[in-house]
Amino acid sequence: MKLFTVAVLLAASVPAAAWANGRFPDAQQLVVDPGDPEHIFVQTTYGFIRTRNGGSSWSWTCESAASYGGVLDPAVALLEGGVMIAGVFDGLVVAEPDGCTMGLVGELEDRFVVDVSRLKSDPAHAIALTSNGLGGNQFDTRVWQTVDVAGSWSALGTPLPAEFLAFTLDAAPSDESVIYLSGFRVLSSTMYEGTLVVSNDGGQTWVSKAIPGSTNGSGPYIAAIDPVDPDTVYVRLASLAGSLLVTHDAGTSWEVIFEGVGALQAFALSPDGGEVQVGGPDDGVWRSATDQFAFEKTHDIAARCLTWTDDALFVCGREAVDDFTIGRSTDGGETFQPI
Numbered sequence: 001m002k003l004f005t006v007a008v009l010l011a012a013s014v015p016a017a018a019w020a021n022g023r024f025p026d027a028q029q030l031v032v033d034p035g036d037p038e039h040i041f042v043q044t045t046y047g048f049i050r051t052r053n054g055g056s057s058w059s060w061t062c063e064s065a066a067s068y069g070g071v072l073d074p075a076v077a078l079l080e081g082g083v084m085i086a087g088v089f090d091g092l093v094v095a096e097p098d099g100c101t102m103g104l105v106g107e108l109e110d111r112f113v114v115d116v117s118r119l120k121s122d123p124a125h126a127i128a129l130t131s132n133g134l135g136g137n138q139f140d141t142r143v144w145q146t147v148d149v150a151g152s153w154s155a156l157g158t159p160l161p162a163e164f165l166a167f168t169l170d171a172a173p174s175d176e177s178v179i180y181l182s183g184f185r186v187l188s189s190t191m192y193e194g195t196l197v198v199s200n201d202g203g204q205t206w207v208s209k210a211i212p213g214s215t216n217g218s219g220p221y222i223a224a225i226d227p228v229d230p231d232t233v234y235v236r237l238a239s240l241a242g243s244l245l246v247t248h249d250a251g252t253s254w255e256v257i258f259e260g261v262g263a264l265q266a267f268a269l270s271p272d273g274g275e276v277q278v279g280g281p282d283d284g285v286w287r288s289a290t291d292q293f294a295f296e297k298t299h300d301i302a303a304r305c306l307t308w309t310d311d312a313l314f315v316c317g318r319e320a321v322d323d324f325t326i327g328r329s330t331d332g333g334e335t336f337q338p339i
Contacts, residue, residue, distance in 0.1 A: 023045045023046075023071065024045065024318075024320070025044065025045055025046055025319070025325075026044060026045045026304055026316070026318060026325075027042050027043070027044050027049075027304060027305060027316035027317075027325050027326060028043050028044060028045065028073045028265075028304060028305060028316065029042070029043040029073070029075065029076060029305050029316075030042045030043075030305050030307045030314050030316055030326065031076055031077055031078045031307065032078065032307065032309050032314070033078045033082050034078065034079075034080070034118070034123040035080065035081065035082070035123065036052075036082065037054075037309065037310075037311045037312070038051070038052060038053055038054040039051070039052050039078070039082055040054070040055065040314070040326075041076060041078050041084055042316070042326060043073060043074060043075075043076045043086070045073070046060075046062070046063065047060060047061050047062045047063045047065070047066065048060070048061040048066065048076070048084075048086075049061075050099060051339075054339065055326065055328070055339025059099060061095070061099065061102070065102065066086060066088065066093050066095070066102060067088050067090055067091075067093050067102075067103075067104055068088040068089060068090070068093075072088065072089060074086040074087050074088050074093070074113075075087045075113075075114070075115045075116050075168075076116065077116045077117060077118040077126055078118065079118055079123050079124060079126055079149050079150060080123035080124045080149050081097055081149060082097035083095065083096060083097060083149050083150055085116050085126060085128070085150050086113075086116070087112075087113030087114055087115060087116050087128060087129075088104075088112075088113060089112050090104060090109065090110060090112075091104040091105060091108045091109040091110060091111055091113060092104065092105040092108040092111075092113045092116070092128055092150075092153070093105075094150045105150065105153055107144070107152065107153040107154070108128065108130060108144060108153055111130040111132055111142075112130060112131055112132050113128050113129065113130050114129050114130065114131050114166055114167060114168075115128070115129040115166070115167065115168045115169050116128045116129070117169055117170045117171065119171055119176050120171075120173040120176075120227075121173070121176060122147075123149075124146075124147060124148060124149045125145070125146065125147050126145070126146050126150065127143055127144065127145050127146075127156065127169060127171060127179070128143070128144045128145075128146075128153065129141070129142075129143055129144075129166050129168070129169040129181065130142050130144065131165060131166040131183075134162070137163065137186045137188065137189055138162040138163065139160075139162060139163070139164060139165050139166070139186075140159065140162075141159060141160035141161075141162075141164055141165075141166045141183075142155055142156075142159050142160065143155070143156045143157060143160075143169060143179065143181070143203050144156055156179075156202065156203040157199065157201075157202060157203020157204045157205075157206075158203065158204060158205070158206070160181065160197060160206060161185075161197075161206070161208065163185055163186050163187075164181075164183055164184070164185055164186075164195065164197060164208070165183050165184045165185075165186050165192070166181055166182075166183040167181075167182050167183040167184075167219055167220065167221055168181065168182045168183070168220075168221050168222040169181045169182075169222070170222050170224075170225055171225075172225045172226075172230035173225060173226075173227045173228075173230075174226075174227060174228050174229065174230050175230045176202075177199075177200065177201060177202040178198070178199070178200055178230040178250075179198070179199045179202065179203055180196060180197070180198055180222055180225065180233055180251075181196070181197040181198075181206075181222075182194075182195070182196055182197070182211070182220040182221055182222045182235060183195060183197070183219070183220070184214075184219060184220075185208065185210075190216075191215075191216070192215060192216050192219075193210055193214070193215060194210065194211035194212075194213070194214020194215060194218065194219065194220040194237070195208050195209065195210060195211060195214075195220070196208075196209045196211055196220065196233070196235065196247075196251040197209075198250050198251055209250075209251035209252060211235060211237075211245065211251070211254065212245075212254055213237060213243065213245075213256070214237050217239050217240070218237040218238065218239035218242075218243075219237070219238045219239075220235050220236070220237055220238075221235065221236045221237075221238055222234075222235055223235060223236045223244065223267040223269070223278075224267065224268075224269035224276075226269070226273045226290075227269075227271065227272065227273045228273060229248070229273075230250075231247070231248055231249055231250040232246065232247065232248050232273075233246070233247050233250070233251065234246050234267065234269065234276065235247075235254075236264050236267055236278075237264075238263065238264075239263070240262065240263060241259065241260055241261060241262065241263075242259075242260045242262070242263045242264030242265075242280060243256055243258065243259045243260065243264070244256070244257050244258040244259075244260075244264060244267065244276075244278050245257065246293075255293075257288070257293040257295075258278055258286065258288075258293070258295055260278075260280055260282070260283045261282050261283055262280050262281060262282025262283055263280050263281065263282070264278055264279065264280045264283065265279075265280050265281065265303065265304050265305065266278065266279040266280060266285070266303035266304060266305050266306040266315070266316070267279075267306055268306035268307060268308040268313060269290075269308065270308055270332075271308060271309065271310050273290060274289060274290055274291070275287060275288065275289055275290060275332070276288055276290055276293075277298075277306055277308070277313070277333055278295075278306075279299075279301065279303035279306065279315075280302075280303060280304075281302040281303070281304065281318065281321075282302075283303075284297055284298075284299050284300040284301055284302070284303065285297070285298050285299040285301050285303050285306070285315065285333065286298065287333060298333055298334070299315075299333070299336070301315055301317050301322050301327070301336065302317060302318040302321045302322055303315050303316065303317065304316040304317070304318065311330070312328045312329060312330050313328070313329040313330075313332060313333050314326065314327065314328055314329075315327045315329070315333075315336055317336075323338070324336075324338030324339075325338075326338070326339050327339065
């Protein structure tokens, strides 16, 4: 999941100018085609890169071609047939499998799409999260869905409370009527309270629960939902010294299971839910079983993302530090091979 500053989100209704952002070239998020493990899509600080042959060759889409610019790092997902969706300030970008046909979706145009998520049971089905500032610390925040590979979108359930500033969303793999959102409850212009918002009825009703330790400079981001237990959710707190939390009762109580020395930008849950890996540029990569959290360090990789599929574990490294940008492991993270 992506990292946004509160300042960027509060300015969600302001159009973004497509200036060069001046940041070091880095990978931020990696997704794998649900129907083709050789098709890998990576969101970077300079647009998108894609491989259709497991990394032997790559193509690039610049930011302006995808209708965004500046320091925005759009959330991306790959749907059935290799269709890509990405959230930007001006709406939702849909790219056809050819990588050339790309444009904004009419139903979501002029809405800031802050996150997207493909449903695990059906690669044609995805949800999107929009949040636009209304002024006076109020926001128009809604969840949308597609059931036809992003061909059309409709509002899902009811809007969120107006004081909720949304960051991330996901649906529970084992019960997709259970939807989680994370973000801030904006108490005033200078006071934010980390919040997990839960729906057990497909977005018809929402319940907000406070996330301990998440205020102002430590925004909450959903890292993963357990594949078999819809009440178990992992949340990263994005701060200069990040932390990883877990709840086993849908946000009623929380446990801090890992604390970093720097920002924790990378997290992956194994497909069976039995192991987690977490890391960041300053921490390297750490792993633990989930039946008893006891983390051990496995790598010094300056991890900026982790993605775990049935076939491999992927990591986003930093070229200047790790000598590669994308690495793949077929032994659960014991070793990584640059691709």
